[in-house]
Amino acid sequence: MAKNYKAMAAAIPMEDRPISKKNVSGLGNFFGIYGGEHIAATEFVIGATLVTLGVKATDIFIGLFIGNILATLTYALICAPIGVDTRLTLYSYLKKVMGPYMQKIYNIVWGLASIAMAASMLTVSASAVREIFGIKLQTEWYPTDIKFVLVVIVLGIIVTLVAANGFEAVAKFSSVCVPWMIVVFMAGFFVVIPQLIRATGAANLHSFGDFMNLMNTSVWSGAVIKGGQKLTMFHVAGFAWMCNLAYHGGLNDMALFRYAKSPKYGFVTSYGMFIGHFFAWGSAGIMGATASILLNKSLLILDSGAITSAVLGATGLLAVIIAGWTTANPSIYRASLAYETIFTKISPKKVTYGVGAVMTLVGCFPITMNIMTIVNIIVLVVPAIGAIVFAEHWIIPKLGGTRCWASYKGLKINYAGLIAWLLSLAFVSYMTITGTIHSYCLFLPTYLIAMIAYVILALNMGARDDYSAQVEEEKKVMEELEKIQEEEDEEQVNYVSKNPGLQKLAARASYVVLAAFAIFTISVFLGKASVLQWKTYSFPITIVYFVLGGLATYLKYGYAEKEGNVTGAEDLANDL
Known part of the structure; x- marks a missing residue:
C-alpha cells in the first residue's frame, strides 16, 4: 500500500517544521x-x-x-x-x-x-x-x-x-x-x-x-x-x-x-x-x-x-x-x-x-x-548538547554514518548522546569542585569531550547502519511539506506603510537627531559642553529620537494586508 506523504507532511507539528522560504529574513x-x-x-x-x-x-x-x-x-x-x-x-x-x-x-x-x-x-x-x-x-x-x-x-x-x-x-x-x-x-x-x-x-x-x-x-x-x-x-x-x-x-x-x-x-x-x-x-x-x-x-x-x-x-x-x-x-x-x-x-x-x-x-x-x-x-x-548536535550534523556523515540515525531507528532516547552529555557533566563537575581549570577556560575541553565521546559511541551504537529507505521517505515527506507551506504562505500578510512619505521623513529626522546627540556627546570630551549640560539635555533629545523612531516604525508596520511583494522582514532589512 502506497504511503500518503502529503498526509504525513501535514501531520508534522508546526514547531517541528522548517521555516518556509517566504519567512527567510533579510540582513x-x-x-x-x-x-x-x-x-x-x-x-x-x-x-x-x-x-x-x-x-x-x-x-x-x-x-x-x-x-x-x-x-x-x-x-x-x-x-x-x-x-x-x-x-x-x-x-x-x-x-x-x-x-x-x-x-x-x-x-x-x-x-x-x-x-x-x-x-x-x-x-x-x-x-x-x-x-x-x-x-x-x-x-x-x-x-x-x-x-x-x-x-x-x-x-x-x-x-x-x-x-x-x-x-x-x-x-x-x-x-x-x-x-x-x-x-x-x-x-x-x-x-x-x-x-x-x-x-x-x-x-x-x-x-x-x-x-x-x-x-x-x-x-x-x-x-x-x-x-x-x-x-x-x-x-x-x-x-x-x-x-x-x-x-x-x-x-x-x-x-x-x-x-x-x-x-x-x-x-x-x-x-x-x-x-x-x-x-x-x-x-x-x-x-x-x-x-x-x-x-x-x-x-x-x-x-x-x-x-x-x-x-x-x-x-x-x-x-x-x-x-x-x-x-x-x-x-x-x-x-x-x-x-x-x-x-x-x-x-x-x-x-x-x-x-x-x-x-x-x-x-x-x-x-x-x-x-x-x-x-x-x-x-x-548546556553547550555540550551543541557539541553533540554539531558532531551529528557534520562529523558523523563524513565517517560513514547517517545523520539523525536515532530517529530512523525509532529510539526515544539516543543513548550515545545521553552518555556523552553525562560524561561532559561529570568532567565539568570534577574540574569545578577541584578547581583544576578555571571556569572561564573549562568550556573548551568540556565541549571537545562531549563531541569526541559522541562520535565514538554513535558509530558503535547504530549510526553506521543502513537507513537509506528512511532517508528517502523523509525526503518525499519534506517535498510535500514544502508544497503545503507554499500554499500557506499565500495567506501570509505583508506590511504596507500607512504613509510612506511621512514614514521616511520621520526615519530621516530620527537619524539627524541621533547624529546631533552623538556630536553633543563628543563635545563634552572636547570641552565644548559640560557634563551637567549633557545630563540636562540628553534626556529630552532621547525622547525626541524615540518619538520619531517609534513613529517611523509604526507607520511602516502599523498596517498589514494580504497582497504585496515584500514581507515585513525583507522591508525592514532594506531600510536598515
Whole structure:
C-alpha cells in the first residue's frame, strides 16, 4: 500500500517544521537582533565586574579582542551553517538527533536557563527605575520593598507582550533601540572620562598613551577588589568567548539563524560582539570605576541603576531600562520556543505569557542580578548538547554514518548522546569542585569531550547502519511539506506603510537627531559642553529620537494586508 506523504507532511507539528522560504529574513533584522541583545543590560553588569578581576587595562583590551574574534567565528562557522541548513530550532532538531525524551529534558533545562537570564535583565532594568522612584538599594537575595516588586511586574508585562509577538516584533523593537544605545555607551567614554579625570586629579589626555595610563591606574589597575579574583589576559579572552557559548557553540541561536538567507549572516554577530562585548564592556567598566569613586562605595555593592545615575543621570537610567528589555526579549522568545515542544496543545502566545509570568516572578528577587553566576552555570551545563548536535550534523556523515540515525531507528532516547552529555557533566563537575581549570577556560575541553565521546559511541551504537529507505521517505515527506507551506504562505500578510512619505521623513529626522546627540556627546570630551549640560539635555533629545523612531516604525508596520511583494522582514532589512 502506497504511503500518503502529503498526509504525513501535514501531520508534522508546526514547531517541528522548517521555516518556509517566504519567512527567510533579510540582513537588517540580524543587525537589530544582535545589536539589541549584545548592546544591552548585561554589558552594564559584566563591564563593571571586569574591573574587579585584578587585570590591567592592556590585558582587558587584548583579551576581549581575542575572545570576541573566537565568539564571532563560532557563530559564523558552527551555529549559522546548521541553522540555515536545517531551518529548524535546536529545540526541534534535538527530537531527530537525541530522541523525543532527551529533547524534552534538554528543553526544560534550557528553558529554565533562558528564564533566569531574562529575569536577571528584568531585575537590572528595575534597578534603574528604583533610582527614579527613590526605592532603596536591594542588597538582600529577596526584595525588601514592595515598590521594587511592582516595578518588576510592570516591566515584566512590557517585555512579555513584545516577545509574544515573535521574531519580527523583537527585531523591530531592537532596531529602534540599538543605535541610541551605541551613543549612550559612547557617553561612557566621552562624558564619563572627564568626570574620572576630575575625581582622580589625573592630567588631561593628549595621546593614546595618556588614555591607557589613566585606564591602568584608575579603572583596570591590576589590583583585586575585596571579593574579586586575580585573573590574566587569557582568562579575559576565555570569558569573552564563553559568555555566549550556549548560543553559538551550544547552537541555541539556530532559532534565529533558521531565518537567515545565508550562513554568512553569522558574521553579523561581530556587530554585537565588538560593539557590545568590547566597546560597551569597556565603557561600562569606566562608568563603574568612576561611579565607585564619586559615590565612595565599593563597586561590588552598586547596581547598574546606581552606576548610570551617578555618571549619566536620567539618560543613563533609561539606557539600563531599555537595555534590559532588549536582552530579556530574545531570552524569553527562546524559552518559549523550547517549551512549545513540550506544551504542544497550548498556543505559542499563551506559552510565552506563561514563560513571562515565571520570568517576572523570579525577577522580583534581586539575587537574579548576579548575571555572572547564571552565565557560568549555563555555559557549564548546556553547550555540550551543541557539541553533540554539531558532531551529528557534520562529523558523523563524513565517517560513514547517517545523520539523525536515532530517529530512523525509532529510539526515544539516543543513548550515545545521553552518555556523552553525562560524561561532559561529570568532567565539568570534577574540574569545578577541584578547581583544576578555571571556569572561564573549562568550556573548551568540556565541549571537545562531549563531541569526541559522541562520535565514538554513535558509530558503535547504530549510526553506521543502513537507513537509506528512511532517508528517502523523509525526503518525499519534506517535498510535500514544502508544497503545503507554499500554499500557506499565500495567506501570509505583508506590511504596507500607512504613509510612506511621512514614514521616511520621520526615519530621516530620527537619524539627524541621533547624529546631533552623538556630536553633543563628543563635545563634552572636547570641552565644548559640560557634563551637567549633557545630563540636562540628553534626556529630552532621547525622547525626541524615540518619538520619531517609534513613529517611523509604526507607520511602516502599523498596517498589514494580504497582497504585496515584500514581507515585513525583507522591508525592514532594506531600510536598515
